[in-house]
Amino acid sequence: xxxxxxxxxxxxxxxxxxxxxxxxxxxxxxxxxxxxxxxxxxxxxxxxxxxxxxxxxxxxxxxxxxxxxxxxxxxxxxxxxxxxxxxxxxxxxxxxxxxxxxxxxxxxxxxxxxxxxxxxxxxxxxxxxxxxxxxxxxxxxxxxxxxxxxxxxxxxxxxxxxxxxxxxxxxxxxxxxxxxxxxxxxxxxxxxxxxxxxxxxxxxxxxxxxxxxxxxxxxxxxxxxxxxxxxxxxxxxxxxxxxxxxxxxxxxxxxxxxxxxxxxxxxxxxxxxxxxxxxxxxxxxxxxxxxxxxxxxxxxxxxxxxxxxxxxxxxxxxxxxxxxxxxxxxxxxxxxxxxxxxxxxxxxxxxxxxxxxxxxxxxxxxxxxxxxxxxxxxxxxxxxxxxxxx
Ligand code: FEO
Numbered sequence: 001x002x003x004x005x006x007x008x009x010x011x012x013x014x015x016x017x018x019x020x021x022x023x024x025x026x027x028x029x030x031x032x033x034x035x036x037x038x039x040x041x042x043x044x045x046x047x048x049x050x051x052x053x054x055x056x057x058x059x060x061x062x063x064x065x066x067x068x069x070x071x072x073x074x075x076x077x078x079x080x081x082x083x084x085x086x087x088x089x090x091x092x093x094x095x096x097x098x099x100x101x102x103x104x105x106x107x108x109x110x111x112x113x114x115x116x117x118x119x120x121x122x123x124x125x126x127x128x129x130x131x132x133x134x135x136x137x138x139x140x141x142x143x144x145x146x147x148x149x150x151x152x153x154x155x156x157x158x159x160x161x162x163x164x165x166x167x168x169x170x171x172x173x174x175x176x177x178x179x180x181x182x183x184x185x186x187x188x189x190x191x192x193x194x195x196x197x198x199x200x201x202x203x204x205x206x207x208x209x210x211x212x213x214x215x216x217x218x219x220x221x222x223x224x225x226x227x228x229x230x231x232x233x234x235x236x237x238x239x240x241x242x243x244x245x246x247x248x249x250x251x252x253x254x255x256x257x258x259x260x261x262x263x264x265x266x267x268x269x270x271x272x273x274x275x276x277x278x279x280x281x282x283x284x285x286x287x288x289x290x291x292x293x294x295x296x297x298x299x300x301x302x303x304x305x306x307x308x309x310x311x312x313x314x315x316x317x318x319x320x321x322x323x324x325x326x327x328x329x330x331x332x333x334x335x336x337x338x339x340x341x342x343x344x345x346x347x348x349x350x351x352x353x354x355x356x357x358x359x360x361x362x363x364x365x366x367x368x369x370x371x372x373x374x375x376x377x378x379x380x381x382x383x384x385x386x387x388x389x390x
Contacts, residue, residue: 031170042131
């Protein structure tokens with residue numbers, strides 16, 4: 001397999017994972033890539049690596065340019081196994097290389113990922129000279145792990161951003177001006193929502209630092225890199241990291257056993273629409289929660305419904321709420337509603353509301369509980385009551 005030239009003496013040597021559809025629970029319908037970069041300078045430098053299962057692919061791409069044994073430096077911006085999984089195999093091929101990781105969080109854990117080797121910890125402001133070029137290290141803790149950092153090359157005006165600004169998108173193209181813009185932006189949003197949504201405060205800190213850098217290219221760790229639409233993606237990260245809600249967007253999420261909760265969901269959706277709020281309708285039997293979180297990222301209203309099953313909520317709804325609670329920043333202005341039907345007992349609706357409250361959402365309407373099938377009068381009451389509250 002061949003390397004892709006990015007610029008003179010800078011190559012993409014990563015891997016394309018066309019088939020991955022589950023990335024620790026996030027449904028990656030368009031696959032992904034694990035991006036790594038090779039810089040040919042006085043010190044030959046590899047920036048990041050791939051999943052272990054792509055060790056042969058990255059080594060093959062490196063070998064299309066140089067003998068891997070000639071690598072002097074390896075920069076490991078982030079230890080998660082999608083970037084570091086192949087490092088131990090690569091390190092065996094270049095025994096004289098020094099591996100640079102963040103200090104303290106990268107340095108204290110790297111041996112668990114890469115075994116015995118020569119490591120050097122780097123902190124904010126540290127840099128190394130690799131010949132005609134300099135590499136400056138910028139910690140970005142929690143984007144996406146405590147060890148995460150980005151690497152900036154001022155001579156090239158390139159930011160190697162690792163997880164930041166990435167997308168799970170498998171393509172042979174490497175840059176934002178080579179792919180469909182709408183698909184790219186959708187996948188960038190889905191990636192932020194499902195990987196980084198919780199870390200908005202840390203993202204804002206990182207953005208402040210990045211905004212001081214003169215950048216011609218952002219070479220990402222996943223998917224497409226940025227050279228034409230850099231301002232667009234930085235502006236979107238500023239908005240997403242602030243968890244800004246669109247007052248004209250809502251999501252209605254539910255599961256249903258015998259259609260009663262589904263009819264309630266349709267009625268709630270129509271009430272939102274009647275107030276000019278675009279409501280997206282998500283049946284959890286046919287929609288993955290990672291797609292729903294993409295809409296949650298900028299929706300002001302979140303309605304969640306479950307019938308009562310075995311004294312609790314349906315399992316799909318419980319899984320969605322667990323995921324939501326993990327990703328949503330605790331301080332937020334989102335407005336929520338719990339609803340559902342029941343045959344007897346009816347515990348699920350209060351349980352859904354409790355989860356929404358624990359996620360930090362604000363309840364804008366009393367929970368809606370309907371015994372058995374809703375009558376037309378009950379549906380009309382739901383419709384009217386929600387409109388009054390919006
Ligand atoms: Fe792409 Fe946090 O790893």
